[in-house]
Amino acid sequence: MRKRGRLTALACVLAAIGSAGFAAEPSPAPDPERGKAVFAACKGCHQVGADARNGIGPHLDGLFGRKAGSLDGFAYSSAMRRHGTDGLKWDRKSLDTYLSDPQVMIPGTRMSFRGMEDAGARADLIAYLEKITVSTPASDPAPVEEHRAEIGSAAMGIAGDPAYGEYLASECLTCHQQSGRTDGIPSIVGWPREAFIRVIFEYKTNVRRHQVMQLMTANLGNEEIAALAAYFGGLDPQ
């Protein structure tokens, strides 16, 4: 491992020198267009653009320069809020570190993302975010919501019995921690109702594929799904 670490360090040095013409393959400049494609993986939780709202994750409008964990109306983990209080602001450098392995930089964050090893992809993504959230916040109509159609709309119309939800939720809490911690299994506390219901239906309809989640959701009817959404939506992450 140690040897590989040195090689990586050497590679970084070579990459840095690359711009001066020493390396065979100079690393390309960050490209927001490529970054937009990378962002496709983030869209399920994060909205950008003029109408961006908080969803499963906080919206990213005005991200650069924003204090970590500081948006009103979003239930951050205490770990994220603490980092913000301690002075963490989002910029190219801090985003790059965070996106490479969120749990290493902010242990206890409830962002269920394993991290992105590819530094080039991170740079592209950050370039896209910088463009979309600062330079042209209103240029993208953010059709994220539209093409998601009305999947789960019947369940969304049901209020959901939180007591029933609490019992049903006990099935989920064997893996998904009530505290909102994510240790290899995503956090599902504090999600907006619609997002929660949509995700469940995406498992039920094979849009999302995961053996355990498809099993777990197969026998859930609209009442059950609405009850679960009500229960988990009402939990605060620790």
Next chain:
Amino acid sequence: MAGHSTNGLSRRQFGFLAGAAAVAGAGSLATPSIVRAANAPRVVIVGGGPGGATAARYIAKDAGEALDVTLIEANPRYTTCFFSNLYLGGLRSFDSITHGYDALEANYGISFVNARASAVERDAQQVVLADGSRVAYDRLIIAPGVDVIHESVPGYSKEAEEIMPHAWKAGPQTKLLKERFDALENGQQIIIVAPPNPYRCPPGPYERASMFAHVLKARGHTASRIIILDYKPKFSKQALFAEGWEEFYPGMIEWYGPDVHGGIQGVDPETGTVETDFDTFTGALVNVIPAQKAGMIARDAGLADDTGYCPIDGASMRSAFDDNIFILGDASIAGAMPKSAFAANSQAKVAAMNVRGDLVGSKVFPARYTNTCWSLIETDNAVKVGGQYAPGAEGIASTSTFISQIHEPADLRKANTEEAAGWYQGITADIFGA
């Protein structure tokens, strides 16, 4: 232990004081809860594993001071059988699979009694502790796990455990097996005697073989062999293990069912041999996993049938023989559900809801049960099997199931290992409240 002896008053007084401390400063609001606590019905749970501790936590969490919850467990700290194979494989420390009861006491007001429960007096509705003191109950939950049946393997015995560890109840046996395993030299043979159904953790013996092979391979002990002599003609996730062994440990693991070995005649701890109809196998390390039955306290209380396990009502986990008693986990006859920590944890939630329904009249929803078992084959390769279950006419039946497929991509198998680690964090938080 005097504080937990014959009269329940001392425990209730403790609850009274703890309750008072918790609400100190809340003014007159404190009074009603103290009155309720003093008269609260008593729930006693015997066994602090995945079934018992989960039940204690859910009852205490949801009923608050309306119920007086006491958890009786012989060990001060609990080492999980699940993931103990990863300890054997050098992927986990012993500490990381060992958990205390502090959070259950501090955060949920559960009275933790660190003592061995020796008997249940069903008519008097009390549990007898090893020191002779008694703990009265209105509802009792028994989750004692399994006892190994030494005599099911001729030549095996309680004493022979020290030479041929079973390590099927996590703790000193697990450490002993690891010590013995770590002392092996290249070329020395390991034998695993795998038990007949039904037993705790159906894929466990084969995950253990995988973890042994993982270590042998890393040590360069390529001349060593692991031989599994099985009482069963087939086993859980067999195709997946066979595929994984071929891929990662070619030639290192040999599995023989009864149609090959013809029957296991017995073991000899003196010579390290296992006698079968086909041949005599010799191992520098012999891991004998015998047949199993419900923990003694459940059998002695007359709660087991002639299978050695305890029949229950699948709608509630209530004993078929006593309306005031619920049986959870490995000790129960839970129909299609395997004997696993996940299953016990799931059953505990159904029982907890029914206990609260009995004693405080809270709403009881239809029982739902779940299980998923992950098994590690290699560091970055795990497979899984799972099911959902519901009470049926013939006991608990499966309503849907899945299993990993052969030829799955490596990244899916790697994701399974991360998911398994996440599950461990999740379920232990759900069980022990920390």
